[in-house]
Amino acid sequence: MSITKQLFVVTALAVAAPALSVAAEKDCLLKGTVVHGEQAGQEATMVKIHSVSRYDEEARCRVRDGRKMEFKLPSDQRVQEAPSGSEVHYRYRTDGQGDDSAELIHVGA
Helix, strand or coil: CCCECCEEEEECCCCCCCCCCCCCCEEEEEEEEEEEEEECCEEEEEEEEEEEEECCCCCCCCCCCCCEEEEECCCCHHHHHCCCCCEEEEEEEECCCCCEEEEEEEEEC
16 A cells, blocks of 8 residues: 655645735645555545644744645654544744754644
8 A cells, every 4th residue: 555645735724824924935734634546546645725824922923814825744654643534733834945844743532
């Protein structure tokens, strides 16, 4: 059984923070659920993101309604082994040059 990596597209559900005009940096908390299934005849593990918010009170996480964010979540054995429906949290950051990273910070039932 092989696990396929997925490209995740998130449609922002709401404006996650007040508009900040100076910085392009994002520091967001992404919440989602684990979904196991089959894709192209192979077992696949995906994460369905259902909310985007600021990582903490000082963080910038400006996301506009209807805008998509595209990024690749890092492969993590904890997510692959978690039962479908498990809640996951990722810290998603971008810098001023547009480079991004996502870090798994929570996996739970």
